[in-house]
Amino acid sequence: MQHEQHIVAIGAHPDDIEYGCLGTLIKFSWQYVIDLVIFTDGELGGPRRRAESTQAFESVGLNSIFWLGLADGYFTVDAGTVGKLEPLLQKATTILTMSACDTHQDHRAVWQTTMAAARRRAVTLLSYQSISSTPDFNARLFVDITREYPRKLQALQCHETQAEKEYMKESWLAEWHKHPQAMTTGQTCVEAFNVHQAYFL
Numbered sequence: 001m002q003h004e005q006h007i008v009a010i011g012a013h014p015d016d017i018e019y020g021c022l023g024t025l026i027k028f029s030w031q032y033v034i035d036l037v038i039f040t041d042g043e044l045g046g047p048r049r050r051a052e053s054t055q056a057f058e059s060v061g062l063n064s065i066f067w068l069g070l071a072d073g074y075f076t077v078d079a080g081t082v083g084k085l086e087p088l089l090q091k092a093t094t095i096l097t098m099s100a101c102d103t104h105q106d107h108r109a110v111w112q113t114t115m116a117a118a119r120r121r122a123v124t125l126l127s128y129q130s131i132s133s134t135p136d137f138n139a140r141l142f143v144d145i146t147r148e149y150p151r152k153l154q155a156l157q158c159h160e161t162q163a164e165k166e167y168m169k170e171s172w173l174a175e176w177h178k179h180p181q182a183m184t185t186g187q188t189c190v191e192a193f194n195v196h197q198a199y200f201l
Contacts, residue, residue, distance in 0.1 A: 006033045008092040010085070010114055012106035013042040013072065014053030015159050019167075020128035021096045023145030023152045024191050026060050036065045037088050039110055040072040046161045056158035060151050073105070077112045086117040093201065099127035099194060101137040115196075122201065126193040131167050131176070139192035142182040146189045149177065 009025055011017040017025075017036060025034055036057060042049035050067065057065060068084050075081060089095065097114040098107040107130060118125060129137055145152065153173065162168050167176070182190045 004033060004091070005031060005093050006035070006091045007094045007096060008035045008037060008089055010037045010039075010095065010097040010110055012039045012098060012104070012110045013045070014038060014049040015042070015056075015156070015162060016098065016107070016130060017096075018053065018056050018152070018155055018159070020098070020130050021191055021193075022056075022060065022155055023148040024096070024128075024143045025062060026148040026151055027143065027145060029061060032094070033091075034062055034064065035088065035092075036062060037068065037085065038065065039068045039070045039075060039113075040106070041067065041069065042072055044072040048161050049159070052159045052161060056155040059155050059158060075106065075109060077109050077116070081109075081113050082116045085113055089117055089121065089123070092118075092121070092123050093199075094124040094126070096126050096128055096193070098130060099133055099137055101127075101134045101194075102130060102132050103134060104130075104132045107132060122199045124198045125196040127196060129192040129194075137192075138194050139179060139181065140195050141193040142179060142187060142190040143193070144182075144187050144189065145177070145191055146187075149189050 009017045098110040100111045177189045179190050179192050
């Protein structure tokens with residue numbers, strides 16, 4: 001049976017998906033249906049963050065965005081949160097989500113919620129690296145985004161309210177996309193993922 005290839009990318013805040021896996025989404029957008037799920041509007045960072053994220057995604061042709069409207073910094077993992085996410089995963093063949101190996105409580109909560117919502121699904125489940133990932137983040141899959149990187153960088157520039165942060169500077173970003181393990185094979189611009197489970201259907 002042929003399955004339509006469908007990626008659901010999940011983040012806690014505006015810019016999480018853009019930072020962690022936007023290059024991968026751009027790379028595969030021609031062959032996958034892509035949905036984006038963002039738990040909060042990032043209101044602790046200001047009222048413009050949702051609009052900035054929408055602009056960033058639209059700049060690379062991604063328009064299917066679901067905002068869950070949860071409280072930035074304060075949402076919890078419970079039946080209500082899982083119930084909001086679960087219907088959005090029904091068609092997914094691949095899920096890109098945040099990691100348990102992260103110092104930000106919202107990022108860890110997204111991981112826990114994703115695990116609960118996808119617990120009975122035959123779906124490939126990957127967690128992407130973030131700037132707050134801990135050393136325990138165990139990258140085992142690398143996507144070369146050399147060609148996609150200029151478009152990713154342009155999309156990140158839509159986040160004007162975050163522009164002064166060190167990790168948004170081009171020099172910082174260039175170094176962050178150099179993963180030591182990937183560099184041993186000559187790949188100098190990658191996005192890194194942990195593989196929780198993989199299905200070939």
